[in-house]
Amino acid sequence: MTIGLCMTGMVAFSACEEAAIPMDDIGTPMRLDTISFPVIKAVSYQVPPQMGKTNYLYFGKKDGYDFKYSLIKFDSTSMTAKTPLSYYNDSLVVVDSLQLSLRFELDSIENNPEFQLRYFPDGGDSVFNEMTTNHMNFDNLIASSIISTAQMTSDTTDTNSTKVYLNFSLDSSIVNALKDTNVTDFNRSFLVELKDDGTESFNFRSIDLGDGYGPQLTVFFRQFLSDTVVLDTVARLYNAIEDLSIIVPPVVSYEDTSLLSVSMSKGLKSIVMVDMGGWILPPKSVISSANLILNRVEGDSISPYSIVSHPIKSEGDFIKFSSFIDDPYEEDYGFYTSTKIINDELRINHRRAATQIGRANYTNYGFKLQTSFSNDPFTTVFFHGLNKSDLYPVMRVIYVLP
Amino acid sequence: MFCRKIPIISFLFVVGLSGQSIFNAYGLGLSKSFQHTSSAGASSIGLVPTFHPGVSLDNPATWSGLKFTYISGSYSNREMGIDANNSSNTGGGIEKIQFVIPIRDKYGFGLSIKPVNDHYSYFKTDSISFDFQGKTIQSNKVFRSGGGLMAGTVGLSLPLNEKMAFGLSLDRLFGSSRDEQSLILNDMHYRLFNIRTYSGSTINFNFAGQFFSNNKIMILGFAKVSMTGSPVSGTLYQFDVFEDRNQNFSYDQDDYPATAEVDTINISNIYAPNSFSLGFNVSFKNNMNIFTEFQLWNDEATNANYASIIKEQIGSKTHLGAGMVRFGNLDARSWQDRITLRLGSYKETYGLRYSGKTINENGISLGFGFKFAATGNQLDISYRKGSRSMEGGHKEIIKDFTIGLSLGDVWFLRRRAKQ
Numbered sequence: 034m035t036i037g038l039c040m041t042g043m044v045a046f047s048a049c050e051e052a053a054i055p056m057d058d059i060g061t062p063m064r065l066d067t068i069s070f071p072v073i074k075a076v077s078y079q080v081p082p083q084m085g086k087t088n089y090l091y092f093g094k095k096d097g098y099d100f101k102y103s104l105i106k107f108d109s110t111s112m113t114a115k116t117p118l119s120y121y122n123d124s125l126v127v128v129d130s131l132q133l134s135l136r137f138e139l140d141s142i143e144n145n146p147e148f149q150l151r152y153f154p155d156g157g158d159s160v161f162n163e164m165t166t167n168h169m170n171f172d173n174l175i176a177s178s179i180i181s182t183a184q185m186t187s188d189t190t191d192t193n194s195t196k197v198y199l200n201f202s203l204d205s206s207i208v209n210a211l212k213d214t215n216v217t218d219f220n221r222s223f224l225v226e227l228k229d230d231g232t233e234s235f236n237f238r239s240i241d242l243g244d245g246y247g248p249q250l251t252v253f254f255r256q257f258l259s260d261t262v263v264l265d266t267v268a269r270l271y272n273a274i275e276d277l278s279i280i281v282p283p284v285v286s287y288e289d290t291s292l293l294s295v296s297m298s299k300g301l302k303s304i305v306m307v308d309m310g311g312w313i314l315p316p317k318s319v320i321s322s323a324n325l326i327l328n329r330v331e332g333d334s335i336s337p338y339s340i341v342s343h344p345i346k347s348e349g350d351f352i353k354f355s356s357f358i359d360d361p362y363e364e365d366y367g368f369y370t371s372t373k374i375i376n377d378e379l380r381i382n383h384r385r386a387a388t389q390i391g392r393a394n395y396t397n398y399g400f401k402l403q404t405s406f407s408n409d410p411f412t413t414v415f416f417h418g419l420n421k422s423d424l425y426p427v428m429r430v431i432y433v434l435p
Numbered sequence: 436m437f438c439r440k441i442p443i444i445s446f447l448f449v450v451g452l453s454g455q456s457i458f459n460a461y462g463l464g465l466s467k468s469f470q471h472t473s474s475a476g477a478s479s480i481g482l483v484p485t486f487h488p489g490v491s492l493d494n495p496a497t498w499s500g501l502k503f504t505y506i507s508g509s510y511s512n513r514e515m516g517i518d519a520n521n522s523s524n525t526g527g528g529i530e531k532i533q534f535v536i537p538i539r540d541k542y543g544f545g546l547s548i549k550p551v552n553d554h555y556s557y558f559k560t561d562s563i564s565f566d567f568q569g570k571t572i573q574s575n576k577v578f579r580s581g582g583g584l585m586a587g588t589v590g591l592s593l594p595l596n597e598k599m600a601f602g603l604s605l606d607r608l609f610g611s612s613r614d615e616q617s618l619i620l621n622d623m624h625y626r627l628f629n630i631r632t633y634s635g636s637t638i639n640f641n642f643a644g645q646f647f648s649n650n651k652i653m654i655l656g657f658a659k660v661s662m663t664g665s666p667v668s669g670t671l672y673q674f675d676v677f678e679d680r681n682q683n684f685s686y687d688q689d690d691y692p693a694t695a696e697v698d699t700i701n702i703s704n705i706y707a708p709n710s711f712s713l714g715f716n717v718s719f720k721n722n723m724n725i726f727t728e729f730q731l732w733n734d735e736a737t738n739a740n741y742a743s744i745i746k747e748q749i750g751s752k753t754h755l756g757a758g759m760v761r762f763g764n765l766d767a768r769s770w771q772d773r774i775t776l777r778l779g780s781y782k783e784t785y786g787l788r789y790s791g792k793t794i795n796e797n798g799i800s801l802g803f804g805f806k807f808a809a810t811g812n813q814l815d816i817s818y819r820k821g822s823r824s825m826e827g828g829h830k831e832i833i834k835d836f837t838i839g840l841s842l843g844d845v846w847f848l849r850r851r852a853k854q
Contacts, residue, residue, distance in 0.1 A: 052524040053577055054517055054558040056457055056829060060745055061560060063576050063618040063627065063676075067567050317627070319676040319692065321620055388692065429568055433618050433625040433676050 064434045072325075072426040074306035074351035074399070075293055075418050079285060080360045081167035082300040084278045086406035088242040089138055092148070092227050093234035096411070097283025098298060100234060101168060102226035104161045105133075105276045107211075107250045109221060111269035118211045118221070118252075118271070125257040128205040129266055132253075133223060136246040137185055137197035138236040145184045146235070147228040150201045151176035153220050154210040160222035163275040167300075169358050171279060176224045180207065196246075199237065201225075208252065221250075221271075240273040241406075248273035288415055290354035292330055293426070295340060296413035297404045303416070304349045304362060306399040307428045314391025314432065321431045323387035325400060327416040328424035329377040338414055339405035340379055342370045344386045345398045362401055371405055379416065387430060455526055455555045456515055457829050458794055460580055460614075461787065462748030463706055464554035465794075466732065468783060469819070470531045472509040472839025476802015476817030477758040478779030482641075482657040482714035483726040485777060486804075486813070486841070488762045489718075492533055494657060495590035495602030496643035498543025503811045503843030504536045510839070516832035523832075526555060530837060535590075536846050543592030543602075554583030554612050556744065574620045578744045582612030584633050584667070584706070595644075602641030608667050608706075609634055614744050615684070624679040628672075628686075635667030637708060652719055659712040666736060667706035673698045707735040712754075722762045730754040734788070750788030756781035758800070765806045775804030777817065796823040798833065810843035 084091070091100035110117045121128050133150060153160045154177055161171060181201040188196045211221050227235075240247030250271040257263045282299045289296075293303040307325065314320065325342070329335070343364035350361075368386040372379060381400070389395035404410075417424045458465055469475040473486040474493050481493025489500035492507060512527035533547035557579045564573040590604035616627045639661045647654040678691040686695050714728040732752040739748075758779025767773050778801055785794040798821020805814045817837045824830035 052522060052557075053579075054455070054457055054515070054524065054556075054831075055520055055522070056558050056560060058560040058563070058576065060747070061576055061578065062744065062746070063616045063625070065572070065574050065618060065620060067572075069568060317673075317675045317696070319625060319678060321623070321625065321678065385692070427568075429570075431567065431572065431620070433620065435616070435627050435676050 062435060066432055066434060068312065068430045068432075070307045070309045070312070070428040070430065072305045072419065072428065073308040074349070075303065075426060076349070076351045077290060077292070077294045077301055077303045077354055079289075079354070079356040080300045080302065081169040081358065082280055082282055082298050082410075083164065083167055084280055084297065084410060085163035085166070085275070086241050087278065087297070087410045088239055089236040089278075090135065090225070090239050090248075090276055091234060091236055091278040091280060092225070094230070094232055095234035098234075098411070099281040101279045101281060102173060102224050103237075103276060103278045104166065104171075104222060104224055105248045105273050106160070106163075106220070106222045107248075107271045108274045110271070111252075112272050114269060116269045118208070121208050121252070121254065127255050127257070128208045129253045129255060130205055131203035131207055132251040133181075133201040133203060134249045134251065135199040135225065135237040137199065138238060140195045140197055142185050142187065142197055144233060146231060146233075147182055147184055148199055148201075149179045149226055149228050150181040150183070150203075151178065151224040151226075152180055152207060152210060153177065153222050153224070156220040156222060160220045161275070161277060163277050166277055166279070168279050168281050173224060173279075180204070182228065199225075239276050241276070248276055285354075285356075289413065291418075293327065293402065293416040293418050294413055295402055295404050295416075297406075297408065297410035299413060301413060302360070302401060302403040304345060304351065304399050304401050305426055306349065306351060307397065309387070309390055309397055309428075312391055313393065314388060315434050318432050318434045320384040320388050320391070321433055322382050323384040323428060323430045324380040325383050325426065325428045327379045327381075327402075327426045328421070329374055329379065330415040330417055331377060335374065335412070335414065336409065338374050338408050338412065339371050340374065340381065340402050340414070341405045342372065342381045342383065342400050342402050344368050344383070344395070345401050347398055349399050351399075364401055374414065383428070384430075387428070455524060455557045456553065456823070456831060457556055457558050457745075458785070458823065458825070459553045459556040460558070460578060460744040462734075462743045463612075464552040464556070464580075464583060465749060465785065466552045466708065466752060467530075467550060468730075468754055468781070469837075470509065470549050471507065471533070472530070472815035472817050472837045473775075473777070473802065473804060473813075475509070475511070475530075475819060475835070475837045476777035476779070476800055476804070476815065477726070477760050478756045478781040478798065478800040478819065479726070479758060480712060480714075480728050480730055480754055480756065482659055482712055482728050483655070483716040484724065485760050486815075487811075488722065488724075489655070492535060492841075494641050494643065494659070495543060495545060495592045495604050495639075496600045496641035496657070498535050498545060498590070498592040498602070499537055499541050499594060499600055501535060501537035501543065504534075504846035505811075505841045505843050506532075506534050507839060507841035508532045509815075509837055511835055511837040513836075514834040516834070517830075524557070537592075541594045543590070545588070545590040545592075545604075547586075547588045547590070549586055549588070551584040551586045551606075551608060554580055556580045572621060574618060577617040577619065578614070580612060580614035580744055583610055584608050584612075585610040586637075599642070599644040602639075602643070604639040604641070605664070606637040606639065608636055616744060624682055625676050626679050626684070626686075627676045628674045630672040631669050633667050633669045633706070635706065636664035638662050638664045650720070652717055655716040655718065657712075657714040657716070659710070661708065661710040661712075663707040663709055663735065666704040668701070668703035669705060671698075671700040671702060673700060702738055704737045707737075709733050709735055722764065724760040724762070725758070726760070727757040728754065729756075747790060748788040749785050749794075751786035752783060754781060754783045763804060763806055765811055770805075773806045775802075775806070775813075775815075777802035777804070781821075792825055792828075794823060794825045796833075797821055808843075810845065812843050813839075813841040815839040815841070
């Protein structure tokens with residue numbers, strides 16, 4: 034009976050209806066505050082274009098761009114069997130031939146110029162760097178003489194989808210330059226270029242497109258089981274791990290230099306200085322947003338375009354547009370942001386950097402704007418600078434105080 | 436027998452939470468006036484007899500009048516109605532669990548555990564929106580607090596003479612509380628947590644005496660002096676504001692910023708209650724009792740309000756109450772005569788320490804008790820209705836339903852001599 038009474042009481046009276054009581058805001062903690070900081074200095078600058086993460090490898094000429102050549106580096110182990118290149122050092126393994134293939138962007142051929150291939154037998158363990166190599170710092174004279182030439186051919190094996198490839202046949206001796214066992218990161222690099230300068234451009238799929246049709250190196254070999262017994266020829270596929278087009282951009286325009294401009298293929302970047310003065314973020318506060326707002330100079334509609342921005346780690350030269358061989362403004366990667374342009378407005382939320390600046394833990398040298406690798410590399414985006422009366426750049430901060 | 440019943444009562448203890456009030460966000464919240472169901476039914480602060488003739492379970496000086504050892508628990512379910520917007524909310528929680536042993540009709544010993552104050556609150560502000568350079572920003576706030584001070588009490592009842600008794604009880608104050616403060620900005624929650632721990636003690640001196648008695652009436656007087664033994668000190672864990680991006684109410688790796696600092700602050704003398712209480716009871720021959728009680732209560736703490744949600748603190752309280760109790764008779768043949776009836780009314784005034792404002796509370800109560808079984812088991816039920824308001828501010832309607840179960844047994848009582 035006792036238990037029954039207790040349980041009945043519990044069930045009957047444990048019901049709970051939670052509803053917040055409405056009340057006036059007077060005397061309650063937690064507060065919202067806002068502050069706007071002006072951008073007092075802003076300028077664009079140019080560096081040699083870095084095309085390492087583009088989706089295509091470019092050849093030829095287009096819109097003032099000169100696509101000089103492309104550099105490709107292959108993996109040291111094969112794609113599925115994981116056969117290392119050093120495997121071909123074995124005297125019982127005989128390499129018959131090699132083939133380097135690039136897949137064309139389109140599935141039909143209109144013009145079919147001749148391409149030529151070089152490699153780097155004396156290149157050491159590092160010929161190029163996908164992220165830093167450009168037309169100003171790479172000397173193509175270190176490449177060998179031409180080792181193969183080729184034209185595009187259609188592969189109609191799949192009747193539903195014709196593919197166009199550029200296949201270079203290589204002599205088996207080339208493998209000797211790739212199979213060194215003492216240098217684990219031996220160069221395995223090649224240079225592909227058009228034989229003759231033309232006025233057209235040709236795009237081939239890069240490993241960075243990520244569709245599995247990037248450059249490939251195929252090794253055909255036979256293995257002797259004994260002096261008299263030999264297996265049939267087999268092939269191993271080696272994927273590209275880095276590829277890069279070396280391009281020379283056109284001369285910069287007035288717009289490029291007078292507005293805040295961003296472009297991958299032209300190597301255009303911008304820096305802006307936000308005057309945050311001696312602003313102190315109150316203790317225990319959190320910044321909801323610290324939006325660096327820039328307005329795009331109206332033009333054509335733009336496909337999705339993202340701007341990458343970081344604080345810079347040294348003082349900027351905001352006096353005039355300049356061109357540099359190397360980017361003089363080191364970025365603080367700890368404060369990386371990537372922001373899409375929406376309705377011609379760019380709102381970069383730099384709250385992490387603003388928090389550190391507001392807590393006097395970080396020196397504000399300004400912020401760099403540059404293109405994201407995901408953008409069309411040949412699109413240049415312009416933002417209004419300080420001279421625009423109503424669409425000038427500004428940083429707006431919203432923060433919550435305890 | 437008790438071993439079997441304790442788990443049941445303990446299970447009840449973990450259920451629910453007490454009714455919320457905005458006023459509970461002031462400092463450590465409102466101190467509780469009513470503990471045991473039998474006292475609550477008569478709006479009694481526990482001085483005068485409401486449980487059994489001559490006995491209040493909240494007053495150790497009266498425990499020697501018990502005929503049996505009791506384990507007792509009270510559970511309260513409270514509805515708070517908000518006058519301004521016709522809304523309400525409910526909550527429940529344990530008011531008290533107590534174990535009392537009368538010893539040879541002269542002494543008494545008891546243990547209890549009870550919440551000392553109400554700290555549960557949950558309230559929100561109206562949404563506001565404003566334009567920040569072309570962008571509309573909308574925000575409101577939500578606050579929530581819970582937990583609070585508990586008291587573990589050891590009490591002793593001693594006779595002074597045949598008509599007077601003295602009770603001494605020591606309250607060990609302990610517990611923890613937490614409050615969550617949120618600002619909602621365009622549907623994103625920015626939260627801040629404060630967690631507090633408490634430790635302190637109070638000493639209570641109780642007096643019960645029979646002032647007058649004849650064959651018609653008996654007048655009893657009761658007094659209680661409560662003093663701070665060790666002012667409550669505690670540790671405050673104060674967290675940074677963070678953006679609760681996944682809205683799971685706690686800080687984790689998905690939230691912003693990636694690290695949140697927490698300050699650990701030790702503060703002493705944050706709560707030091709002192710009170711003086713006086714009560715009189717007139718008992719008639721037909722088991723009818725009328726009583727009145729008065730209490731002055733002050734918090735003599737010297738430190739600030741320990742980062743409560745609202746930067747205010749309850750500094751004082753006065754209580755004035757009166758009521759009537761008609762006790763049931765366990766030996767009565769009809770069950771109706773075993774019923775105890777309680778009626779009461781009270782007025783309380785809380786004084787706020789910093790603003791000087793007052794919170795006024797008035798209420799009436801009705802209670803029943805039913806005795807059953809040979810060992811004086813008692814089921815008590817009470818209902819209290821009142822209003823609480825602050826001048827020029829918030830007003831709420833209180834409806835409090837309390838149920839208590841007291842199970843008796845025979846321990847240390849004088850047995851009849853064998854014939």
